[in-house]
Amino acid sequence: MTGAAGFIGSNLVDRLLADGNKVVGYDNFSTGRRPFLASALRSPNFSLVEGDLLDTEKLSRVMAGCEMVFHLAANADVRFGTHHPFRDLEQNTIVTYNVLEAMRANGIRKIAFSSTGSVYGEATIFPTPENAPFPVQTSLYGNSKVAAEGLISSYCEGFGFQGFIFRFVSILGERYTHGHVFDFYQKLLADPSRLEVLGNGRQRKSYLYIHDCIDAVMVAVGKATEPVNIFNLGQDEYCEVNQSIGWICRRLNVAPELIYTGGERGWIGDNPFIFLDCGRIRSLGWTPKLSIQDGVVATLEYLIANPWVVEARS
Amino acid sequence: MTGAAGFIGSNLVDRLLADGNKVVGYDNFSTGRRPFLASALRSPNFSLVEGDLLDTEKLSRVMAGCEMVFHLAANADVRFGTHHPFRDLEQNTIVTYNVLEAMRANGIRKIAFSSTGSVYGEATIFPTPENAPFPVQTSLYGNSKVAAEGLISSYCEGFGFQGFIFRFVSILGERYTHGHVFDFYQKLLADPSRLEVLGNGRQRKSYLYIHDCIDAVMVAVGKATEPVNIFNLGQDEYCEVNQSIGWICRRLNVAPELIYTGGERGWIGDNPFIFLDCGRIRSLGWTPKLSIQDGVVATLEYLIANPWVVEARS
Numbered sequence: 001m002t003g004a005a006g007f008i009g010s011n012l013v014d015r016l017l018a019d020g021n022k023v024v025g026y027d028n029f030s031t032g033r034r035p036f037l038a039s040a041l042r043s044p045n046f047s048l049v050e051g052d053l054l055d056t057e058k059l060s061r062v063m064a065g066c067e068m069v070f071h072l073a074a075n076a077d078v079r080f081g082t083h084h085p086f087r088d089l090e091q092n093t094i095v096t097y098n099v100l101e102a103m104r105a106n107g108i109r110k111i112a113f114s115s116t117g118s119v120y121g122e123a124t125i126f127p128t129p130e131n132a133p134f135p136v137q138t139s140l141y142g143n144s145k146v147a148a149e150g151l152i153s154s155y156c157e158g159f160g161f162q163g164f165i166f167r168f169v170s171i172l173g174e175r176y177t178h179g180h181v182f183d184f185y186q187k188l189l190a191d192p193s194r195l196e197v198l199g200n201g202r203q204r205k206s207y208l209y210i211h212d213c214i215d216a217v218m219v220a221v222g223k224a225t226e227p228v229n230i231f232n233l234g235q236d237e238y239c240e241v242n243q244s245i246g247w248i249c250r251r252l253n254v255a256p257e258l259i260y261t262g263g264e265r266g267w268i269g270d271n272p273f274i275f276l277d278c279g280r281i282r283s284l285g286w287t288p289k290l291s292i293q294d295g296v297v298a299t300l301e302y303l304i305a306n307p308w309v310v311e312a313r314s
Numbered sequence: 315m316t317g318a319a320g321f322i323g324s325n326l327v328d329r330l331l332a333d334g335n336k337v338v339g340y341d342n343f344s345t346g347r348r349p350f351l352a353s354a355l356r357s358p359n360f361s362l363v364e365g366d367l368l369d370t371e372k373l374s375r376v377m378a379g380c381e382m383v384f385h386l387a388a389n390a391d392v393r394f395g396t397h398h399p400f401r402d403l404e405q406n407t408i409v410t411y412n413v414l415e416a417m418r419a420n421g422i423r424k425i426a427f428s429s430t431g432s433v434y435g436e437a438t439i440f441p442t443p444e445n446a447p448f449p450v451q452t453s454l455y456g457n458s459k460v461a462a463e464g465l466i467s468s469y470c471e472g473f474g475f476q477g478f479i480f481r482f483v484s485i486l487g488e489r490y491t492h493g494h495v496f497d498f499y500q501k502l503l504a505d506p507s508r509l510e511v512l513g514n515g516r517q518r519k520s521y522l523y524i525h526d527c528i529d530a531v532m533v534a535v536g537k538a539t540e541p542v543n544i545f546n547l548g549q550d551e552y553c554e555v556n557q558s559i560g561w562i563c564r565r566l567n568v569a570p571e572l573i574y575t576g577g578e579r580g581w582i583g584d585n586p587f588i589f590l591d592c593g594r595i596r597s598l599g600w601t602p603k604l605s606i607q608d609g610v611v612a613t614l615e616y617l618i619a620n621p622w623v624v625e626a627r628s
Contacts, residue, residue, distance in 0.1 A: 081468070081472065082472040082473065085411070085414075085415065085469075085472075086411065086415075089407075089408070089411055089465070093403075093407070093461065094403070094408075097399070097400065097403055100399075101399065101400075119448075120448075121467075130448065131447040131448055132447070132448050133445040133446070133447065133448065134433075134434075134444065134445055134446050134447070134448055134449065135448065136467050136542050136544070137463070137464030137465075137467045137468050137471075138467065138468060138471040139468055139471070139472070140465070140468045140472065142464070142468075143461065143464030143465060143467075143468050144461075146460060146461065146464055147407065147457065147458075147460065147461030147464065149451070150451030150456075150457030150460055150461065151403070151451075151454070151457060153435075153450050153451045153452065153457075154395070154451050154452060154453055154454045154456075154457050155399075157451075157452040157453070157582065158395065158396040158399075158453070158454065158582045159396065228450050230450070268471065268472045
């Protein structure tokens with residue numbers, strides 16, 4: 001598992017261990033957090049290697065004996081692509097190439113990959129299905145994931161790999177470390193009287209609760225049989241940023257003045273509407289348990305109960 | 315113009331010069347040929363720099379003062395992706411990033427890019443329009459071009475660039491240096507009694523004559539006004555490999571025994587059917603002048619008249 005100490009990675013580690021698997025975690029701790037692996041590290045079936053995916057020699061050595069790779073490591077910082085244009089290409093695309101080559105060197109052919117709903121750019125069909133019209137990329141982040149997906153599917157065609165590609169909406173819940181709930185909570189802790197909102201607050205987005213996300217990954221990996229298996233993972237609903245602000249403010253019992261930076265988009269390459277058609281993964285028997293509202297509130301409860309998560313970033 | 319000494323690049327250089335433009339050519343001569351620039355080098359409006367696109371410092375220096383970049387340099391060797399999996403990523407994707415960054419450093423915001431019909435993977439709609447269903451990539455080559463397209467469109471969104479992206483079918487004609495006409499001619503020169511054909515010969519492909527291709531590029535760059543302008547460039551017809559073999563054998567007056575390697579595909583990631591919907595570029599007033607058959611024969615005439623082109627590769 002690359003990115004084993006990350007938000008989604010560490011939750012997936014725990015699930016794989018609970019299901020009786022042996023897991024080797026690989027993380028460079030650029031954004032991963034050691035405490036997220038506290039429980040995993042107590043298991044004899046888990047080992048952790050601190051390493052970078054650009055260190056191809058170490059990566060290949062660590063992979064020896066594995067049956068499958070979950071490639072979760074990424075630059076997940078969607079907003080700042082234009083601030084450092086090489087980062088997404090390096091940390092999401094080139095690094096995926098390194099993972100695939102390490103797999104090939106070790107005779108491993110099964111890979112699960114965390115892609116993103118951002119691959120659809122500004123979609124024209126809602127909810128957006130996996131075979132939506134060929135998108136025009138609008139963000140370096142989305143494009144770096146498109147390129148990684150294509151590397152994986154090319155290895156499936158060329159080298160007999162099997163790929164499980166997950167196009168996530170934003171994931172919420174325990175161990176959540178970045179995104180709008182995090183940002184709003186952090187800002188409101190600092191000043192509950194006002195809240196700056198990127199864009200006009202009318203952006204519509206779908207969210208999925210982490211344990212629903214992990215369930216979906218396990219269902220897909222267990223049941224999907226094609227060489228290349230691509231799944232949207234999201235909720236059959238979306239909310240406006242403004243709605244989410246309402247839920248957050250109610251839970252925190254604050255009534256800040258809302259200050260909008262304006263415009264349809266929160267940042268360059270932001271997507272004003274993300275809503276994925278998840279019929280394909282649902283047809284395998286998966287159903288999410290938490291609504292978006294419940295997911296937002298659960299995330300907030302987690303952040304409130306774990307002040308170190310918020311403090312480490314402030 | 316990157317790839318200025320290549321097949322398409324050198325023809326485009328000649329056209330830009332004929333239209334009265336000043337052109338700076340950049341080529342590392344890994345596959346480019348100096349004789350293709352013989353005519354251009356006689357023009358006071360042309361200068362040539364031998365350089366590699368991985369040499370970002372030189373690239374940026376050479377671009378100073380340019381108004382627009384035609385980025386034609388690429389690893390165009392579609393067939394051998396799995397023999398050296400890094401090459402397409404480096405020579406087509408990373409290098410495009412280098413070009414975009416050099417443009418940004420020089421305040422240049424207009425780029426034309428040679429992409430490929432291979433971005434559609436194994437298309438499900440024929441003729442395939444630009445907004446065909448989101449393809450699953452089957453070749454490292456196709457994917458490396460998808461990734462380069464997305465870098466360009468992300469720079470259009472993030473940095474105010476204007477992009478002209480051309481998804482070519484196979485291009486034929488003067489200065490053609492690789493592809494099926496080249497391979498068949500070379501094989502028949504060596505032994506006119508037998509011809510090995512990759513796959514079952516039933517692959518259906520579309521082709522476009524080089525001067526029709528150059529016309530289309532000039533029409534698009536002159537008339538298209540969106541930030542991101544994506545055009546399929548091909549013929550409104552396709553042929554079977556077997557038909558093309560017939561035209562070639564007739565012209566050469568040979569009747570070889572045909573030996574098929576078998577299978578629907580000529581190589582890993584080969585696409586058994588390429589046929590693009592070119593309505594978008596035609597709506598700007600472009601019409602190709604040569605049929606596929608005429609293009610194949612013109613290519614053969616060129617190779618016959620220029621034995622050095624074939625010898626250099628044998």
